[in-house]
Amino acid sequence: MQSHGAQLIDGKALAQKIQAELAQQIQSLQAQYGRPPGLAVLMVGDNPASAAYVRGKEKACTNVGMASFGQHLPATTTQAELEQIIQALNHDERVDGILIQLPLPEHLDGVALLNQLDPDKDADGLHPVNLGRLVRSEPGLRSCTPAGVMELLKEYQIDPKGKHAVVIGRSILVGKPIALMLLEADATVAIAHSKTPDLASVIRNADIVVAAVGRPEMITANMVKPGAVVIDVGINRVTNAEGKSRLVGDVHFDSVKTVASAITPVPGGVGPMTVAMLLQNTVWSYIQRHQGVQQAP
Missing domain, CATH: 3.40.50.720 (NAD(P)-binding Rossmann-like Domain)
Structure with missing residues (x-):
């Protein structure tokens, strides 16, 4: 095969394989923990490319048996309103992963919003705490x-x-x-x-x-x-x-x-691997949270 050029690295096939494995894992864990993992994707405004990505993420959620707590908010949503929504999701026991879909409308400060996330629910692995864990080679959301x-x-x-x-x-x-x-x-x-x-x-x-x-x-x-x-x-x-x-x-x-x-x-x-890792991060966070509860004295 090599003589005809490069081997094709097929992300679509691997993403499907990972999603199939996650679906099985979720099925057995849900019986143990009494609820499925939950992911909340926050989208502000109506950027068509973002809307397509969000639809893909929410469909993948359903396919693996994960609960979706996504919110599609109008472009006029204020920074304070979004911060309130993020805080509510941080405290929502059903939610293990939160993702802010970028780009955000001009008037919003994406970095400040990202910093509001509970680092252990940061499904995109972009919170400074998670980037710090990566720098230190410590376990964390990547x-x-x-x-x-x-x-x-x-x-x-x-x-x-x-x-x-x-x-x-x-x-x-x-x-x-x-x-x-x-x-x-x-x-x-x-x-x-x-x-x-x-x-x-x-x-x-x-x-x-x-x-x-x-x-x-x-x-x-x-x-x-x-x-x-x-x-x-x-x-x-x-x-x-x-x-x-x-x-x-x-x-x-x-x-x-x-x-x-x-x-x-x-x-x-x-591309397809990004969504697969988002789901994997959410499941990892779900397991960590339940193990933490079980291990607590």
Whole structure:
């Protein structure tokens, strides 16, 4: 197979496998704990892309037998109103995971809202406490997209140990947490970004490339070392001359797949894993909370 180009890393298939395992786990735990795990996705306004993502998350919730406490709020919702909703969910015994769907309308302070979350219910793993736990290699809720990337590497038996990994992008959502996770897995990690001089030469040294910059098809075959593993986290909508739009990643898939040893497609690569990890985080939090109750004197 290798002679025809890179092995395809199928995130959709792995996400389905994880969801099937979670559904079984939830069934047995629900009998033990007397309730299903609960996830609350908060969406403000009517961004069509966000609405599609939220629908996907809520459908996945139902599929695995999880209770959904999602709220779709008008764009005019104030910071104070949202903070009240978050506090109520923090105290709601039925809710194990809370997610604030980004982007939020301009007038809202997303960081301040995120900081209001109970860190142990932070389903997206973005609260400063959870990022701190990641830095210290302590157990905790991990950022969904990077955690999904690590699961894909594990599933395809790509061990980062001793490998040179280059992460392109330094966002708190993907770039920084994935760099920390690769470091934890004993890779030597470099983080590159828009201000990195001669980006191509930095990428060309990498055994594992993680692209998370949000620039359509910027990474081309001549930038990739032959045999490298390429993980494309980017999701960009591009429109051709006829006005037809399609989704592409940060990697020029057709050219890079001829030099890489393994590559994720867009769509169908990292994307589906994000939702699978969100569900996995919620179940983890559900188990922790019940064990905590059982272990308490």
